[in-house]
């Protein structure tokens with residue numbers, strides 16, 4: 001995978017990332033790569049300032065870090081891990097999601113999701129992805145920012161489309177690079193349904209698509 005900065009300006013890169021999301025990704029990354037690895041990653045991502053300045057654990061986009069910087073963290077992790085990158089970054093996404101589930105239950109309508117366990121798996125997936133969409137729209141709306149996320153039924157899969165994906169904002173890549181969010185979706189659905197969902201990234205803004213698109217199979221893994 002080759003990831004570069006996009007020479008064209010990507011407005012999504014200017015959005016302010018929610019402080020807690022940046023914090024969880026950084027803590028999860030450190031857990032996976034260790035302190036030494038992390039200092040290499042942060043240097044490559046031009047994020048050395050987080051070392052003494054970890055964003056607060058708050059669901060506010062205070063402006064401390066941008067979507068572009070979140071994408072740079074992701075890109076540096078992918079570059080750092082080489083061939084093992086995908087599984088490592090997936091793990092970082094899943095660890096980040098755990099924090100989210102523990103700390104922002106109300107935002108993502110967790111009580112309703114728990115109640116959805118009686119529904120068939122595809123209906124649970126749809127509810128879960130819609131709750132994720134609504135949570136992000138709400139949390140960014142609270143800081144005066146608009147994110148455009150769509151959930152749609154595509155026959156045997158349910159798709160989650162993000163038109164301003166933080167994982168790849170301002171980047172160019174020769175392969176889909178938003179594994180962090182794939183991990184977030186997997187872990188969120190595992191927590192919600194008790195099953196392992198089959199998720200793939202079908203399109204990526206870093207490859208020129210209008211939106212990053214993840215598709216979840218209506219059949220859980222056996």
Ligand SMILES: [Zn+2]
Nearest residue numbers: 165168178212
């Ligand atoms: Zn993306």
